[in-house]
Amino acid sequence: MELFLLLGLPPLMAMISFVARENRTRKMVLLLTAFIHLITVASFWCRPHNVQFSPFLGFDALSQLILTFISILFFVVSIYLMGTLKEKGRPNKLFIACLLCLLAAMTLVTMSRHMGLLWIAIEATTLLSAPLINYHRTPQSIEATWKYLLISSLGIALSLLGTLFLAISATTTVKTVFLPDILSHAAFLSPAWLKLSIIFLLVGYGTKMGLAPMHTWKPDTYGEAPSPIGALMSGAITGCAFLAVFRVAQISFHAHLQEFMSPILILFGILSLAIAAIFIMGQKDFNRMLGYSSIEHMGILVLGVGLGGGAIWASLFHMINNAFAKGLIFLAAGNLYQTFQTKKVENIQGVIHRLPVTGVFLIFGLFVLTGFPPFGIFYSELLILKQAITAQRYVVVFFYLLFLSIIFFGLSKIILEMALGKPPEHVHKEIKKESFFMIMPLLILTAVLFFTGIFVPEGLYQAIDEASMLLGGR
Numbered sequence: 001m002e003l004f005l006l007l008g009l010p011p012l013m014a015m016i017s018f019v020a021r022e023n024r025t026r027k028m029v030l031l032l033t034a035f036i037h038l039i040t041v042a043s044f045w046c047r048p049h050n051v052q053f054s055p056f057l058g059f060d061a062l063s064q065l066i067l068t069f070i071s072i073l074f075f076v077v078s079i080y081l082m083g084t085l086k087e088k089g090r091p092n093k094l095f096i097a098c099l100l101c102l103l104a105a106m107t108l109v110t111m112s113r114h115m116g117l118l119w120i121a122i123e124a125t126t127l128l129s130a131p132l133i134n135y136h137r138t139p140q141s142i143e144a145t146w147k148y149l150l151i152s153s154l155g156i157a158l159s160l161l162g163t164l165f166l167a168i169s170a171t172t173t174v175k176t177v178f179l180p181d182i183l184s185h186a187a188f189l190s191p192a193w194l195k196l197s198i199i200f201l202l203v204g205y206g207t208k209m210g211l212a213p214m215h216t217w218k219p220d221t222y223g224e225a226p227s228p229i230g231a232l233m234s235g236a237i238t239g240c241a242f243l244a245v246f247r248v249a250q251i252s253f254h255a256h257l258q259e260f261m262s263p264i265l266i267l268f269g270i271l272s273l274a275i276a277a278i279f280i281m282g283q284k285d286f287n288r289m290l291g292y293s294s295i296e297h298m299g300i301l302v303l304g305v306g307l308g309g310g311a312i313w314a315s316l317f318h319m320i321n322n323a324f325a326k327g328l329i330f331l332a333a334g335n336l337y338q339t340f341q342t343k344k345v346e347n348i349q350g351v352i353h354r355l356p357v358t359g360v361f362l363i364f365g366l367f368v369l370t371g372f373p374p375f376g377i378f379y380s381e382l383l384i385l386k387q388a389i390t391a392q393r394y395v396v397v398f399f400y401l402l403f404l405s406i407i408f409f410g411l412s413k414i415i416l417e418m419a420l421g422k423p424p425e426h427v428h429k430e431i432k433k434e435s436f437f438m439i440m441p442l443l444i445l446t447a448v449l450f451f452t453g454i455f456v457p458e459g460l461y462q463a464i465d466e467a468s469m470l471l472g473g474r
Contacts, residue, residue, distance in 0.1 A: 002040055005040040006041070007107055007111070009036060009037070010037065010107075011100065011104050013029050013032075013100050014099075014101050017100065018096075019093075026096045027092075030081065031079065034074050034077075034078040035075060037075070037103060038071045038072060042071075044059065044064055049061040055178060056112070056113055056117055059110070059111065060467070061463045061467040061470070062243065062316070063110040065316065065319075065460075065467055069235070070106050070240075072448070073235045074103055074106075074232065076327060077331070079440060080441040082437050084228070084334065084338065098131045099132060101124075101128050102125060102128040102132070105121055106236055106237065106240050108120075109240040109243060109244070110240070110243060113179045114178050114179065115166060116163055119159060119163050122241065126148075126152045129148075129233060130149050132226070133225040135226050135229070136226070145224075147220050148217045151214070155203070155205070155207025155214060156204060156208065157204070159203075159204025159205050159208075162200030162248075163177065165193050166182070166194065166251070168197075170189055171190075172190065173188045173189060179247065179250075182251055182254075194257065195257065195260060198257065198260065198264075201244075201245075205245050206302070208241035209242055210291075210298050211269075211298055211302060213271060215295045218291045218295055222287050222288065222291035227330045227337060228331065228334060230326075230333070231331055234294045234327075235323035235327045242298070245302060245305070246471070248261075249261060249265070250470055253471050253472055258308065263306070265305055268302050269301075269302045269306060270299070271299070272296065273299045273400065275295055277402075277410070279292045280292045280410035280411060280414075281406065285343050285344060286333055286345055287343050289414060294326065300315070300384065302315075303384060303396075304318065304380075304383075304384045307388055307393070307396075308387070309390070310386065310390075311383060312471050314380040314383030316464045316467055317464055318381070320376070320460075320464075321368070321380065321452055324445050325369050325445075325449060328446065329365035335434065335438050336348055336362075336418075338438070339355055345414055349422060351418055356434075358434060358439075361442045362418065362419050365415075366411060366416070370408045371404070375449055375450075375453035376449070376452045378453075379453070384400070385397065
């Protein structure tokens with residue numbers, strides 16, 4: 001029953017929403033499905049973290065963590081869409097049907113215990129998110145969609161080759177790519193083929209994450225996608241891609257190839273921070289700026305995994321907080337777009353005067369994303385710094401602090417000018433009434449970020465501990 005609720009119900013409800021006659025009915029179907037999915041996922045926290053449905057499907061601590069924040073974020077976005085998707089005009093049946101199927105695909109990513117099935121699920125998230133990016137059907141959104149499909153599909157093709165090389169490396173031992181079998185026999189895999197597999201898998205799934213230098217789709221896609229879709233892509237879909245990268249790291253760890261894999265991840269991490277630092281400065285489009293911010297945080301995730309030790313725990317904690325922080329800032333951006341009808345920074349000024357509640361959340365989002373205490377991102381970034389110093393990687397420490405400082409300055413300058421700046425003379429300065437559906441999702445995400453930053457529940461702490469130990473972390 002639980003397997004049906006997680007994997008079967010969303011596609012079934014997608015078909016129902018597609019044949020429904022009214023847009024309002026489809027929105028209700030979306031919210032109901034998201035709520036049922038969240039309740040089902042929450043029920044797994046009452047049991048041990050290792051749940052096996054079949055050889056192909058199951059949970060460990062890491063997949064349960066990722067599925068939990070995906071489900072929470074999807075539910076919050078569904079609440080937001082209740083107020084922002086128009087009930088009159090163009091039908092939203094394709095949009096909602098793809099959104100519900102995307103939920104099933106992301107769930108399948110987290111539950112996959114077979115590397116081939118994982119690849120299929122990741123590819124499904126790419127195909128299903130393309131129509132969502134092109135929701136506005138402008139020339140710019142069409143261009144961004146094709147760029148996303150082209151570059152992401154190239155990355156997925158490389159990861160398919162990596163999966164094939166992984167299977168070849170196992171031909172003399174387990175002759176399968178089921179994750180438990182691969183991990184238990186990793187020491188006996190062909191080293192040459194396994195190293196080739198690791199390179200292709202990291203580059204392929206790193207493209208899906210948006211790591212530099214494979215990041216070029218991200219600013220355009222986030223700049224043109226509707227803000228709720230940007231929230232899901234930057235918080236949920238990138239979490240799925242990070243899970244795939246983590247699986248590759250697991251195989252490397254069990255095959256005693258950490259010294260081979262670690263420099264690759266550290267290089268991707270530092271390069272992603274560098275690209276974000278360079279292009280955030282002076283950015284003219286707010287959503288594109290958030291795309292570069294996502295590149296930064298994806299870089300921090302793989303940097304933590306590459307450094308190992310306590311940084312693995314920090315990376316997983318960072319992943320959770322980044323997902324909710326990106327959801328918050330993207331939904332705030334959606335409120336801005338509804339009012340100002342532009343994403344240009346120079347035309348979005350004086351937010352605190354026109355949208356006072358959204359303006360407060362916008363500033364709050366700045367504090368979270370840039371790692372202010374007491375929020376979780378501050379703690380995770382500090383732990384990664386500590387691990388780099390402990391490992392005596394002083395070059396990494398230097399560039400890590402340098403790029404984070406530049407990014408902090410760039411983000412602060414842009415967001416504070418938007419929130420507190422003087423509106424242009426031709427813009428009416430009246431205060432706009434902010435609806436329940438514009439504010440409630442921001443309030444929920446803010447509460448979650450406060451909760452995870454100030455007080456980490458014991459169950460969550462243990463789950464992150466258990467997940468980090470999959471790579472030998474604390």
